[in-house]
Amino acid sequence: MILIIFILGLVIGSFLNVVIYRVPEGKSIIKPPSHCLECDHRLSPIELIPVISYIVLKGKCSSCDTKISLRYPAVELVTGIVFVINYLQLYYNIMNLIAGLILSSILIVLTLIDYDHQILPDSITIGGLFVGLILSIFRPDITVFNAILGLLVAGGFLLIIAYASKGGLGGGDIKLMAMVGTFLGPLSAFAAIFIGALLGLLASLPGILSGELSRKSKLPFGPFLAGASLIFWFWGDYLWEFYLSIFI
Ligand SMILES: [Zn+2]
Structure with a gap:
């Protein structure tokens, strides 16, 4: 169960990255789908996997080689960890x-x-x-x-x-x-x-x-x-x- 909560946290963390970037700019958080900010390359399903994709891509866009900020996987990881702490403290309800x-x-x-x-x-x-x-x-x-x-x-x-x-x-x-x-x-x-x-x-x-x-x-x-x-x-x-x- 802890692993499921952790993975849920990673996925939600990935969504939070979108919110953090788009809400202050007044952009929609649903459209357009996630894309490279530099070359507009639309992220493939594999590239959307939290943390893992960052490691597989070695922190670069697969299309234009622009460096991806380490903050994206960091936010995903932190969200995963915080979700697990929530579960450990509040599983009873x-x-x-x-x-x-x-x-x-x-x-x-x-x-x-x-x-x-x-x-x-x-x-x-x-x-x-x-x-x-x-x-x-x-x-x-x-x-x-x-x-x-x-x-x-x-x-x-x-x-x-x-x-x-x-x-x-x-x-x-x-x-x-x-x-x-x-x-x-x-x-x-x-x-x-x-x-x-x-x-x-x-x-x-x-x-x-x-x-x-x-x-x-x-x-x-x-x-x-x-x-x-x-x-x-x-x-x-x-x-x-x-x-x-x-x-x-
Ligand atoms: Zn790119």
């Missing part, structure tokens, strides 16, 4: 597992789009928010009430921060965490904001100290918020226990 696979896919896509373009598209954040709300109806681990509360607490908190910091935080970050709130509920979403912001600040510290990043520049929080959200999705319970055990 199919709806939680489905929610986990969807949330992970969304977070992987948003991380890379934010990294490439410094945007978090509404179609994915707001779309994911509604998916999270609908899934909460069927999930045993969260009530609809808690999903809505998660949306309001995480989104509302960041909205206040955005106002207070006068634009230091993008609107996309707010929608991202409101979306995460519908999956994680208020407590874990709130914790994910703190850990994500902390990681983001630590990562930009060298830039701030060297003066490359001014106090005015927008910090790239998206990938860190997404990463922290995934950590709390998987291990939130343990982290809370650990945190409480320090004080009690």
Whole structure:
């Protein structure tokens, strides 16, 4: 079963590559079929196999020899691994597992789009928010009430921060965490904001100290918020226990 989930992750990862590339450009994710960006060579069925095709083709287009970015197989591999972790953590309930696979896919896509373009598209954040709300109806681990509360607490908190910091935080970050709130509920979403912001600040510290990043520049929080959200999705319970055990 783990192998099946892993292969499913590779295949979905291959689709996520298409989403990451096409959504910010406003292109359809269905048409045209996958093709080489350089010579328009349409990928054959064998060339569409995740990871393996990259190895077989030695990282080059079979038609024009253009180098294929190592990122494509990397995204496929990461998606496969994240899918397996979801399965190991959530195998006991199919709806939680489905929610986990969807949330992970969304977070992987948003991380890379934010990294490439410094945007978090509404179609994915707001779309994911509604998916999270609908899934909460069927999930045993969260009530609809808690999903809505998660949306309001995480989104509302960041909205206040955005106002207070006068634009230091993008609107996309707010929608991202409101979306995460519908999956994680208020407590874990709130914790994910703190850990994500902390990681983001630590990562930009060298830039701030060297003066490359001014106090005015927008910090790239998206990938860190997404990463922290995934950590709390998987291990939130343990982290809370650990945190409480320090004080009690
Ligand atoms: Zn080509």
